[in-house]
Every structure is written in C-alpha cells, then in structure tokens.
Amino acid sequence: MAGEVTERHYESLADRAYHELRDQLILLDIPPGSVINEARLALELGIGRTPIREGLKKLEQDHLVVSYPRRGTFATPVDITDLADISELRQVLEPVAAARAARHARPELRAQLAAKAEQIGAMAQELADGRSLMEYDLEVHRLIYRAAGNPHIEETLVRLDNLATRIWCLVLDRLPAVAAHIHEHVDLLRAIVDHDAERAAALAGRHVARFEESVRQVL
Secondary structure, eight states: OTTOSSOOOOSSHHHHHHHHHHHHHHTTSSOTTOBOOHHHHHHHHTSOHHHHHHHHHHHHHTTSEEEETTTEEEEOOOOGGGHHHHHHHHHHHHHHHHHHHHHHOOHHHHHHHHHHHHHHHTSOGGGOOHHHHHHHHHHHHHHHHHHTTOHHHHHHHHHHHHHHHHHHHHTGGGOSOHHHHHHHHHHHHHHHHTTOHHHHHHHHHHHHHHHHHHHHHTO
C-alpha cells in the first residue's frame, strides 16, 4: 500500500489470502460480479487452494464475495443504493473511533498517525494518482480504527469503510477533488495525535458527510 508505515504480518496463509484478496476486491482489481478462480488466485499468491477457500469464507462474511452451490464464488456487485445505509452508520461510529483514538492511542500508534499526517501533508496533490489516493485513504482509516483500541468498533468500521471504498472506486474517474478529500485527513490525524478528542470527532463526522455528498454529486 502507498506509504505503509509498517510491514504487514500474517497469522497464517489463510489470513494472507484474506487480506490480499480483500484489497483486490475493495479496489476493484477483481471486478464486481466476476467469477473467483481459486486455481488462478492460488498460483498468483503462491499458496495452496485450501487457504484461498478459507480466506473466501471470511470475505463472504464481509459481503465482498458470494458463493452459489454448483455455480461458484463471485465478487459481489457494488450497490450504490447502499451508500445511505453505510454512511448512516459511519456518521455515528467514525467520530467515536476518532475520539477514542485521541484519548487512548498507544504511543507507537500515535507515532504512526503523526508520520502518516506528515506524509499526506507533503504529498503533491496534482501528482497523486487515483489508485494511490485510495490506498492512502484505506491506510489512514485502518490506523485510526486500530488506534481507537476497541476491536468491535475496529471490525465494524473496517467492514463499512471497505464497502464505502468500493463505491468510491466505482465513480473515482468522475470525482474532481479526490486529492483534497485525502488531504482532509491531515487535520484529523493531527487532532488525534494532539489528544484533542472533541476536534477529532467533529472532523471525522465532517469527513464522512463530505464523502457521501461528493459521491452523490456524480451519481
């Protein structure tokens, strides 16, 4: 991922399959509605088909793939009508996560958040491609959710943000101000680093609202 602060460590081959396929599905590298070819994926990832199947079972729980008896497994379609439902939940939970992160983030995570703020702040907006911007967005949100220190909030928000990002990627070529949206993270991250829970919550809520508004403008 663009500018990742830390190297990802996998608990198992199934865990690796899950995370790598998850991001391919989120960023639409695996197109919505396409068939999931287990043999091809096993070859691409250099692992057996059993870990692939285990990863796909978890991805089905995330609503990123769907399996049909005797037909196979497919990437789920991206349903634009889900945007309102997803945003409704994120408007509640994103400010909670940001405020918790400001209050409770461990020092090593607070350092990662500060480094990510500097990295995005120094990024030349006009030079950033859409794919890199989506990767930055995913990385920032996942860092904040982790820093919140509540695994239930983290799991829920990761799942919601994944689905929101799929919608965003579907209309990415029609959005004029994606880089500016990513740069909004700088103030949010700095509020968290500065232990300013109230400001972090307000910025997180505003960020989600602007995301929904920007997508709706091009639908």
